[in-house]
Amino acid sequence: MGNGGSISVKEATKVYDPDGAKVLALDRCSLEIGPGEFSVVVGPSGCGKTTLLNAIAGFHELTAGEILLDGQTLSSPGKPAKPGSDRIVVFQNGALFPWMTILENVAFGPLAQKKMTVPEAREKALKTLETMGLTLIAQDYPGQISSGMRRRAEIARAMMCEPKVLLLDEPFRALDALTKIVAHQFLMEVYDAQKPTVFFITHDLDEAIFLASKVYVMTTRPASIKKILDVTLPRPRDYRLLASLEYQRLKAECQDAVREEALKAFSAGEREM
């Protein structure tokens, strides 16, 4: 792709329930994500990572500050947030429509946007499934396939829209270790092929460093950016990297930063949001 996809978050602030409990979820959080960058956000549970993702996705408005995509304002106070097919979200618990086959799910985006006719969307969906190695499950319903397959199909559905930005909210959280490895490789292949800007939330530091071009460590709530790590490991990446010295160094650095915040969150009695 490579056609844009830079995100700037400027002093983003979000207060939940401003008339009542006034929960400050984001506090003047700023970050710049370059086009085609694979950014991974780590931080303690409930720190506001998902709040930031939802603001970029356009699911809710900011209380203050703004978010720009390629210089265009996506979200600012007073400008009602709107989801757009240039930013597709892959959800924490998966959101493939259970009443549609995988093929129908994958073809949904272009049809919903009226960019393609049914046969065109079908053909492209089949091609996408084929390049992603998912042809065998095209006619299955999501309930019939494994959770690892479902995550991959959901990423395929997102990529069908050729989004500038792919937003993933702990997509592999519930997968077992082996399935996770396969899912990581899958996501890396998809990324290397299309180079969308990626905004990926996780708790898992191995996952973060293995996937990322940049790791953003967030503070405990109210969230802001604590540390940015450049991950210069070469691409395409492979699991042998996990044994390399550079990887160990990055992980130690990352761990130190996260540990501090996790302890703060723990002593504050933070719960999952």
Added chain:
Amino acid sequence: MSDTALPGLTAAPSLTDAPKALPPSGLWGRLGGGFSRWLKSSSPWLNLLGLVGFLLLWQLLSRVLKVPLFVKLPGPWETVVEWFSPRPVYGISVFTIEYYQHIGLSSLRVFLAFLLATGLGVPLGLLMGWKKTFSDYAFPILELLRPIPMLAWVPLAILMWPGRESSIVFLTFLGSFFATLLNSWLGVKSIDPAYFRAAASLGASESLIFKKIVWPGAMPFVFTGLQISVGYAWFSLVAGEMLAGEFGLGYLIWDSYILVQYPVIIIAMITLGLVGSLSSFIIRAIGNALIRWKVKENG
């Protein structure tokens, strides 16, 4: 934390894999696929044994022991003889036209009322579940009207509607309407909010979201509601027919009571049970045909 991404560990079955629901139980449920399997198991014999035991107990209590509570009840044997007699003593058997006129008219009333209740209840329930403003308007009225027992509507029904026929259909409609409405509403509420976000994120318009998310997502609940509501429809129908009918199974039961034709009461009751099951079976079959994804999910 570090070993979560290392290969070589045994793969535990994922916790998020959808739990497989149990296959539908009961005779009607089994008719769907594993009928021959059911036939080969011990179930049909146990079913039969239970039924025969029930009939024997009935015969014993009412005719052999003549227990005071049951002595006025016609025995199963005389009921069956009357039911299948070409020349029935009380004029109602499978060989008389009247029998089918009663069934036909009751079924027609239920069908009309059910159609109306579905046509109004499903769209209204879906809209209420989908749009908060809509449910804000409608909720208080519905919560006020819903708990009123159907029988309390009888005088109004007779006052409001011209003729018996429309008042009976109205009462039957009321019985089934609220169950349909409530289940359709719950159906939308049961849809994972992530589906709405996903659809919006993928660029779906409001009308497309209704067509592709609200409607199919609520469908399993809607059909559960329809099965309940058709039961309520029969319930209300009998009450309506007893009070205002000139024909129909409910009327037949009451009329036979007044005319001391007790076996006919039992015949009409069993007939109600049979047509009731048949109607709910038809709805389940239609539901299963429309909700293929759910059927496949459950294996």
